[in-house]
Amino acid sequence: xxxxxxxxxxxxxxxxxxxxxxxxxxxxxxxxxxxxxxxxxxxxxxxxxxxxxxxxxxxxxxxxxxxxxxxxxxxxxxxxxxxxxxxxxxxxxxxxxxxxxxxxxxxxxxxxxxxxxxxxxxxxxxxxxxxxxxxxxxxxxxxxxxxxxxxxxxxxxxxxxxxxxxxxxxxxxxxxxxxxxxxxxxxxxxxxxxxxxxxxxxxxxxxxxxxxxxxxxxxxxxxxxxxxxxxxxxxxxxxxxxxxxxxxxxxxxxxxxxxxxxxxxxxxxxxxxxxxxxxxxxxxxxxxxxxxxxxxxxxxxxxxxxxxxxxxxxxxxxxxxxxxxxxxxxxxxxxxxxxxxxxxxxxxxxxxxxxxxxxxxxxxxxxxxxxxxxxxxxxxxxxxxxxxxxxxxxxxxxxxxxxxxxxxxxxxxxxxxxxxxxxxxxxxxxxxxxxxxxxxxxxxxxxxxxxxxxxxxxxxxxxxxxxxxxxxxxxxxxxxxxx
Numbered sequence: 055x056x057x058x059x060x061x062x063x064x065x066x067x068x069x070x071x072x073x074x075x076x077x078x079x080x081x082x083x084x085x086x087x088x089x090x091x092x093x094x095x096x097x098x099x100x101x102x103x104x105x106x107x108x109x110x111x112x113x114x115x116x117x118x119x120x121x122x123x124x125x126x127x128x129x130x131x132x133x134x135x136x137x138x139x140x141x142x143x144x145x146x147x148x149x150x151x152x153x154x155x156x157x158x159x160x161x162x163x164x165x166x167x168x169x170x171x172x173x174x175x176x177x178x179x180x181x182x183x184x185x186x187x188x189x190x191x192x193x194x195x196x197x198x199x200x201x202x203x204x205x206x207x208x209x210x211x212x213x214x215x216x217x218x219x220x221x222x223x224x225x226x227x228x229x230x231x232x233x234x235x236x237x238x239x240x241x242x243x244x245x246x247x248x249x250x251x252x253x254x255x256x257x258x259x260x261x262x263x264x265x266x267x268x269x270x271x272x273x274x275x276x277x278x279x280x281x282x283x284x285x286x287x288x289x290x291x292x293x294x295x296x297x298x299x300x301x302x303x304x305x306x307x308x309x310x311x312x313x314x315x316x317x318x319x320x321x322x323x324x325x326x327x328x329x330x331x332x333x334x335x336x337x338x339x340x341x342x343x344x345x346x347x348x349x350x351x352x353x354x355x356x357x358x359x360x361x362x363x364x365x366x367x368x369x370x371x372x373x374x375x376x377x378x379x380x381x382x383x384x385x386x387x388x389x390x391x392x393x394x395x396x397x398x399x400x401x402x403x404x405x406x407x408x409x410x411x412x413x414x415x416x417x418x419x420x421x422x423x424x425x426x427x428x429x430x431x432x433x434x435x436x437x438x439x440x441x442x443x444x445x446x447x448x449x450x451x452x453x454x455x456x457x458x459x460x461x462x463x464x465x466x467x468x469x470x471x472x473x474x475x476x477x478x479x480x481x482x483x484x485x486x487x488x489x490x491x492x493x494x495x496x497x498x499x500x501x502x503x504x505x506x507x508x509x510x511x512x513x514x515x516x517x518x519x520x521x522x523x524x525x526x527x528x529x530x531x532x533x534x535x536x537x
Contacts (some may be wrong), residue, residue: 059509100415134514136173137259138168138200143182144202144207144221145187154244155209158219161248163294165266168510170517171493175201187222190474196226203232204465205255216240223258245294253535265487266291269533270494271318274298275526282505282526286320286333291487291532293522295381299321299333308352311533314359319343321351330364332379344377344384352395357403365388365395374425387425398442399423400467404461407431407441407467408452418452420467431469440483443467445534446532449513453482453495462495462511475515482508485532494521497530 126185141163144155166172177342182195187208207221220236235254239247246267253264268412274296276286284297286306300306304324311318316335321328329344330353334402343353349367356363356376363376374397376385392412399406407420413430418439421428432438443450447467454461454474460481480498487493491513496506507527511518521527 128286130185136171137202138175139168139172139203139205139255140175140180140199140201140226141205142177142184144209144370145185147208150212151210154211154217155207158209158244158248158251159207161292162246162252162255165249165252165264168292168519169256170512170514171256171260175199187220191224191226193224193226193229198299201226203259205251207251209247211241212238217241217244217247219247219251221254223255227278245290249292257533262491263489263535265489265532265535267310267490267536268488269536270485270508270521270530271299271533272312272496272508272530273306273309273528274521274523275528276302279503279505286318287523287527288318288335289523296524299335299338308529310354312355312359312529313357313534317359317360319353319355320481321353330362330363343379344382346384352397354398356399357401363397363399363406366492367396385532389422394419396440401441401445401447404485407443409439409441418450418465418469431465431467432472433469434472442484442486443484444490445488448490451484451486451493453484462493464493464513475513476509476518477509483529485530487532488535494530494532496530498528515518 059093066102092112127302140245141159144159146152146155163174179199181198182192184191184206187206191206204224206219206224207219210218212218216238217240218236218238220234222234223232223234225229235251249267251267254268256262256264268291269289271286271288274285275282277283277427279481283302284305284307285302286309287296288299289296299318304322306323307321309318309320317388318335320331320333322331328349328351329345330350332341332343333339343362344350346366350364351367353362353364355361360380361376361378363374365372366375371391372393372395373389374394375384376387377384387406390410390412392410394408394410394412397406397408404423406423407418409416410419411417416439417430418432418438418441419428419430431450431453434454436454438452438454439448440453449464450467451462451464454463459477461474461477461481462473462481462484463472475493478497479500481495482498484493484495492510493513494510496507496508498504499505506519506528508523508527508530509518510521
C-alpha cells in the first residue's frame with residue numbers, strides 16, 4: 055500500500071467486492087465453477103447476505119473433503135517440512151498487465167518462502183507452461199517436479215486506475231481446486247493483492263490465518279550512536295512501503311497499534327518529559343493521553359481498543375495504570391515500591407502480564423485485569439522483561455538476560471514450558487504476528503558503528519531471518535490483519 059493510501063476504503067471495497075469461490079468440485083467441472091462468479095468475463099456483483107452465505111457454505115463443503123484429497127501442512131509439529139509449491143508468473147493480457155502480474159506473483163512467492171512453511175519451486179524447473187488461469191493444469195507434469203500445490207493468478211488493469219485480480223490454488227495429487235478468490239481494488243494497493251493471496255494460500259494449506267497483509271510500526275534510527283534521531287515509522291510486514299510518522303525532533307519509544315482503529319500509542323519526550331500519546335495514522339493528528347505528574351511510559355491498548363494500560367513513575371517506584379479512552383478516567387492497578395512496567399492484556403482482556411523487580415530482579419508476573427491476584431510466573435535464572443501475550447492466548451513471549459546474553463523466548467501463561475527461540479548480544483522487544491506463529495524483535499550489534507536491526511523467528515526457532523529496513527530499527531510492533 056502506498057504511503058498515502060487510505061486503508062479503510064480498501065477494507066470496505068474488499069468486503070463488498072471480493073467474490074470468494076472456494077471450489078472443491080472435480081477439476082473437470084472447473085469452467086462451470088468459474089461461471090458461478092463471473093459473467094461475460096466481468097465480476098458478477100454479490101450482495102452482502104449472499105456473499106456471507108456463499109463463504110459459509112463453501113467453507114463447510116471444503117471441510118467435508120476426505121483428508122487424503124487435501125494437501126495440508128501440520129504446523130503443530132516442532133520441525134515442519136516446507137511444502138513444495140509451484141507459483142508460476144501470474145497471467146496478464148497486456149504488457150502492463152503481465153509486468154504487474156510478475157511483481158504480484160513474486161510477492162506471493164516471497165511471503166510464503168519467508169514463512170518457512172513453503173518451498174516455492176524454481177520456475178525454471180516448471181515443465182508445463184500454462185497459458186491462462188482458465189486452463190486445466192496437466193497435473194502429471196507438476197507431480198514430476200514434486201509440487202504438492204499449484205497457485206495460478208491473473209491480473210488485469212481496468213478503467214479508473216483499478217486492478218482486477220483472481221487466483222486459484224490446486225491440489226496437485228487429487229487434481230482438485232482448493233480455493234479461489236476474485237476482487238477489484240485501486241491500483242495503488244497492488245502490493246496488498248500479493249499479501250492477500252498469500253494469506254489465502256497459507257490459511258487453506260495450514261488451517262490457520264496468515265499474517266502477510268499486516269504492518270509493522272517501529273522506531274527508525276539514524277545518526278551517530280551517541281546522538282541518534284528516533285522517528286516513528288511504519289511499513290508492510292515484508293519491509294516495503296516504509297514511511298515516517300514523526301519528525302524526529304522529540305525522542306519516541308515503544309509504539310503499539312490499536313487493535314480496532316487506525317491509531318498508534320507511543321511514548322514521547324516532547325515537552326521535555328516522557329508522556330504517552332495517541333497518533334491517528336491517516337490524519338497525522340497527535341493527542342496527549344492525560345497530563346499526569348511524573349513520567350508515563352510503556353503504553354499498550356486493551357483488546358477492544360477502548361483502554362490504554364501504561365506505567366507511571368512515582369518517586370523511585372513505577373506502577374501500572376489503565377485509562378478508559380472514552381471517559382478519560384484512570385485506575386491504578388498496582389501499588390508497590392518496586393518498578394512495575396511493560397503491561398500487556400491477554401486476548402480475552404481478563405488478565406494482564408507485566409514485569410516487576412519486586413522480588414529483587416526483573417521477573418514476569420500475571421494478575422487479573424482489576425489488579426488482583428498478582429503471581430510470578432517466570433522461574434528460570436536471569437532477568438525477564440518485555441512480556442507480550444500471544445494473540446492466540448496460549449503463550450507469552452519475553453526477553454531474558456543471563457550470562458551477558460539476551461534471549462527471546464516463550465512460555466505458557468502459567469510459566470511452564472519455557473523455550474528459548476533465539477539468542478544474541480542484545481535481543482529485545484518481541485512482538486507477535488497476528489496469527490501467533492511468528493515473532494519479530496530487534497537485535498543490537500556489538501560494533502561501535504553498529505545499531506539495532508529487525509529480525510523475525512517462528513515458533514520452532516529454526517527459521518530466523520532479518521527484516522530489511524532503510525536505517526537502523528528498533529521497538530517493532532505488529533498490527534492486526536488489515537482486512
